[in-house]
Amino acid sequence: MKLFEKKIHIGVDYEIAFTHISARKTQTFVVSLAVAIGIAAFIFLNSLVIGFNRSSDESFFKVMPHIRIFMDDKISMPLLQDDTDQYTSVIVNPKITNNSKKLINPEKIAEQLKSKEYVLTAAPWLNINLFYNNGISQLNGSSSGVNILEANTLFDIKSTMVEGDMNQLLSTPNGIILGVGIAENLNIRLNDNISIVSSLGIIKVMKVVGFFKTSNSVVDKTKSYINLSIAQQLMAQGPDYLTDIYIKIKNPNDAPKYISDLETLSGYNAESWQTANESAQATKKTRAVMMGSISFIILIVAAFTIYNIINMTVKQKLHDIAILKAQGFASKSVVKIFISEALIIGILGTIGGMMLGAFLIKILSKVYIGGDIGYFPIQVEPKIMLMGLFVGLLVTLIAGYIPARGAAKVDPISIFRN
Amino acid sequence: MKTILKTENITKFFYSPVEFKALNNIAFEVQQGEFLSIIGKSGCGKSTLLYMLSTMDTEYEGRIYLDEQLLTGLKQDKLARLRNSSIGFVFQFHYLLPEFSCLKNIMIPALKLGKYSREEIEFRAYEKLKLLELEEQALKPASKLSGGQQQRIAIARALINEPKIIMCDEPTGNLDSKNSKIVLDIFKQISKDFNQTIITVTHDIDFAKASDRVIEMQDGEIINQNLKF
Ligand SMILES: Nc1ncnc2c1ncn2[C@@H]1O[C@H](COP(=O)(O)OP(=O)(O)O)[C@@H](O)[C@H]1O
Ligand SMILES: [Mg+2]
Numbered sequence: 217m218k219l220f221e222k223k224i225h226i227g228v229d230y231e232i233a234f235t236h237i238s239a240r241k242t243q244t245f246v247v248s249l250a251v252a253i254g255i256a257a258f259i260f261l262n263s264l265v266i267g268f269n270r271s272s273d274e275s276f277f278k279v280m281p282h283i284r285i286f287m288d289d290k291i292s293m294p295l296l297q298d299d300t301d302q303y304t305s306v307i308v309n310p311k312i313t314n315n316s317k318k319l320i321n322p323e324k325i326a327e328q329l330k331s332k333e334y335v336l337t338a339a340p341w342l343n344i345n346l347f348y349n350n351g352i353s354q355l356n357g358s359s360s361g362v363n364i365l366e367a368n369t370l371f372d373i374k375s376t377m378v379e380g381d382m383n384q385l386l387s388t389p390n391g392i393i394l395g396v397g398i399a400e401n402l403n404i405r406l407n408d409n410i411s412i413v414s415s416l417g418i419i420k421v422m423k424v425v426g427f428f429k430t431s432n433s434v435v436d437k438t439k440s441y442i443n444l445s446i447a448q449q450l451m452a453q454g455p456d457y458l459t460d461i462y463i464k465i466k467n468p469n470d471a472p473k474y475i476s477d478l479e480t481l482s483g484y485n486a487e488s489w490q491t492a493n494e495s496a497q498a499t500k501k502t503r504a505v506m507m508g509s510i511s512f513i514i515l516i517v518a519a520f521t522i523y524n525i526i527n528m529t530v531k532q533k534l535h536d537i538a539i540l541k542a543q544g545f546a547s548k549s550v551v552k553i554f555i556s557e558a559l560i561i562g563i564l565g566t567i568g569g570m571m572l573g574a575f576l577i578k579i580l581s582k583v584y585i586g587g588d589i590g591y592f593p594i595q596v597e598p599k600i601m602l603m604g605l606f607v608g609l610l611v612t613l614i615a616g617y618i619p620a621r622g623a624a625k626v627d628p629i630s631i632f633r634n
Numbered sequence: 635m636k637t638i639l640k641t642e643n644i645t646k647f648f649y650s651p652v653e654f655k656a657l658n659n660i661a662f663e664v665q666q667g668e669f670l671s672i673i674g675k676s677g678c679g680k681s682t683l684l685y686m687l688s689t690m691d692t693e694y695e696g697r698i699y700l701d702e703q704l705l706t707g708l709k710q711d712k713l714a715r716l717r718n719s720s721i722g723f724v725f726q727f728h729y730l731l732p733e734f735s736c737l738k739n740i741m742i743p744a745l746k747l748g749k750y751s752r753e754e755i756e757f758r759a760y761e762k763l764k765l766l767e768l769e770e771q772a773l774k775p776a777s778k779l780s781g782g783q784q785q786r787i788a789i790a791r792a793l794i795n796e797p798k799i800i801m802c803d804e805p806t807g808n809l810d811s812k813n814s815k816i817v818l819d820i821f822k823q824i825s826k827d828f829n830q831t832i833i834t835v836t837h838d839i840d841f842a843k844a845s846d847r848v849i850e851m852q853d854g855e856i857i858n859q860n861l862k863f
Contacts, residue, residue: 228745232731239733539729542690543743543791544718546711629685632725632803 229549232540233556236529247525248565251608254518255569259604260576261507263597269500271593273468276493278430279439281339281370281462282471283478284492285329287319288485322458325482332481334465334474339366341460342447347413348394348440350402357398357438359412361447364393370464373428373441380406380426389443392422396429397437412442414450422446431590515611518565522615526558530623537623538631547624554623558616559609566608570601637702638798638831639664639687644696646682646854656682657854660696666798669825669832671842673861674851680835681803683851687833688721688801689713701798718747722792722800724834726807728784730776730791737763737772740791747795755794762790766820782813789820793830800824802834806841818844839863 237244319325322340329338342361347354360367364385368374374382378396385391392410404410404424411421422442429436448457463478465471471488478486490497530537537550574596583592644660647653656679664670672680685691687698689705692713698705700720705713730739740759744750750758763769766786771779776787785805792800800821806814818841824830825846834841842848843863850858 228742231745232742235733535729536731539723539731540742541714542688542717542723544714544716544746546714548711549746629690632685633681 229545229552230556233553233560236533236553237557237560243525244561244564247521248561248568250521251518251562251565251612252568252572254514254611255566255604255608256572256576257514258511258607259570259573259600261511262600262603263573263577264594265503265507266597266600267592267594268503271589272496272500275431276489276496277468278371278376278432279435280489280492282465282468282489283463283474284487285319285325285338285461285463285478285482285484286459286487318453318456319458319461319484320456322456322461325484326461328481329461329463329478332474332477334467334470335463336466337366337369337462337464339363339370339462339464340444340458341462342444342451342457343459344447344450345415346450348398348402349411349413350404350408353402355398355401355438357440359392359440359442359447361442361444361450363444364441367441370462376428376430378427378429380424382426384425385441385443388423388425390420390422390446391425391443393426393428393441394424395436395439396427397433398440399424399427401437412440412450416450416452418450418452420446420450515607519611519615522558522561522565522612523618525561526554526616527619527622529557530554530619530626533623534626534631537626538628541626541628542632550624550626551617551620554620555613555616558612558620562608562612562616566605566612569608570604573604574601636666637663638666638668638700639833640699641687642697642699644683644686644694644698646679646686646691646694655854657686657694660854660856662849662856662859664799664831664833666831667825667829668847669821669845670834671845671848672833672835672851673837673842673848678851679854680851684801684803684833684835687799688723689717718743719749719795720798722795722797724785724789724792724800724802724805726804728776728781728788730784730787732775732777734776735773736768736776736779736787739776739787740794743791744794749795759790759794762793765793765823766790782809782816785809785813785817786820789817793824796828797830799831799833802832802836804835804837806836806838814838814841 326338326340329335339362343358344361345356345358348357349355364373364382368382373393377393380393382393385393392412394404394410398404402410406424406426408424409421410424411419413419445455448455451457461482465474468489472490475486475488540550540553541547577594577596580592581594584590585592640663641660644657645655646657648656660683672683674680682691686694689708692706692710694706696706700716705716708716730736731742734742737756737759740762741755744755744758745752760769760772763772766789768783768786768790771783771787776784779787785808789805802821806817809817821832821834822844825832832845834845836842842861848858848861848863849856850861
């Protein structure tokens with residue numbers, strides 16, 4: 217019985233709110249539209265930020281791992297170290313020491329790293345600089361000595377292959393997979409031979425087993441993959457020699473958390489992609505702040521339109537509020553009436569805004585930019601949609617509550633006296 | 635006879651623009667079913683008193699009892715519920731909600747009370763409309779009626795929850811003599827037939843003459859508890 221009573225109470229407050237709103241349809245529509253535009257802008261701009269960030273991360277992850285284990289450069293120390301302040305070191309020749317990049321017993325380290333539950337892949341890596349020669353043509357570039365299967369789990373090389381078979385590198389010790397840009401510039405076809413020269417002057421003749429094409433034309437013009445053992449030979453080193461271990465983890469955003477753990481485990485330096493890609497991180501922040509403040513301002517404007525119409529309604533309805541209170545409507549009923557009016561407008565506007573936002577995103581995602589970007593990097597983000605809904609309702613509640621509270625404070629006597 | 639309303643030494647001060655004693659030691663009783671008029675010169679404190687009796691003004695000294703319950707000191711929400719269930723109002727102006735039909739205007743206090751189902755409330759609202767000979771106007775918007783009709787709708791609204799007391803502040807102040815007579819007849823009828831109590835502030839001598847008892851006020855005090863004409 218009590219429950220039933222309560223239900224009817226809610227009913228009449230809503231009914232009054234609804235009648236007020238439907239008595240002014242045009243105004244409701246205009247204000248809802250303003251809210252819709254605000255929410256659409258919020259959703260659109262924030263989806264844009266996510267889209268851009270994702271596309272820049274993706275293009276970064278095509279060439280760089282989530283975490284890289286390496287030996288940092290060491291600066292040579294004075295030969296005569298003195299612990300007192302009395303003498304100055306006499307033999308000082310600070311420079312990068314030789315052999316500094318070598319990792320000792322890398323296979324074992326890689327195994328240990330793989331045993332961590334958050335590590336998906338730990339791939340031994342040997343990056344070298346070299347020249348590609350074909351006849352008299354010569355190109356400067358770099359090559360990664362890898363186990364191609366492990367490299368594939370990191371960078372999905374298979375999907376970038378345009379000709380040849382990635383797996384052939386396994387059966388062809390002196391095989392090489394070239395970026396398409398190199399092939400074009402040196403006029404090389406599949407199964408041709410190409411000679412490469414390392415910085416130590418060691419020459420190897422390689423067999424081209426495939427071509428890849430990434431969205432980054434610089435990579436395509438310089439980069440190749442070879443077997444790890446060939447890379448070690450090019451550096452005149454034994455099977456222990458590596459420059460890096462590339463690590464892929466489950467959640468890239470967690471990379472910084474694992475750095476110290478990985479450093480202790482491996483005994484070498486570890487670097488997260490966030491650190492390696494600092495400038496992009498700064499760009500991301502700038503983008504977030506910029507779009508964030510624009511959408512914030514738009515939301516404020518939307519909130520203000522709601523505030524304004526509810527405030528105006530309250531001002532026009534002072535007599536109604538007074539008589540309702542005289543008839544026994546408590547303050548919280550009055551608040552409920554005007555909050556409901558705000559909510560009707562806000563819900564209409566928010567849902568309209570979500571649809572409008574999704575529509576804009578769909579249109580823009582069909583726009584082809586070309587170059588390294590391809591299609592405009594934006595898509596409907598469920599998370600942002602939900603945030604739009606949440607923000608829309610929150611803004612409505614705040615913008616409605618202020619005038620609604622004012623209405624609840626109306627003193628009926630002062631209205632009746634006039 | 636049963637005392638439905640009782641005041642003990644009501645004193646009221648206003649503090650702005652200057653300190654001013656609007657009511658001084660008001661003490662009186664009202665019996666159930668009584669049709670009581672309060673008269674007095676403009677500014678003597680009649681409305682101020684009525685706002686207190688009706689629980690809308692809670693800032694006063696003294697005590698007020700409604701049907702033996704002490705109203706003084708009750709919380710606002712509780713007072714709102716009491717107003718809803720036990721007190722009906724008629725003002726000089728009708729204060730109908732313009733977007734609603736006459737029927738809805740009458741139903742709203744009952745919907746708030748929630749004692750009956752919606753169908754039952756609608757039925758009761760029609761009964762009140764019949765009593766006031768307005769059933770043809772039921773579905774018209776309140777703003778489309780004449781002044782006299784609007785005031786009768788306001789009376790029907792005051793009656794819908796069958797309150798113990800109906801309080802009126804110059805209910806015929808805006809009406810011509812014909813409409814005033816209709817309103818007066820209704821009041822006489824409801825106090826006789828339904829044993830409901832009516833307290834009305836009025837300037838209308840005919841109105842005062844027709845009531846069971848007349849209280850006369852002057853400068854914030856009751857100078858006569860039972861004025862005879
Ligand atoms: N809110 C107020 N502030 C100050 N003085 C008031 C206020 N309301 C009423 N008064 C004064 O109290 C006195 C009684 O007013 P009121 O009760 O309205 O008189 P009546 O209804 O008998 O004409 C008047 O002198 C009026 O000016
Ligand atoms: Mg008055």
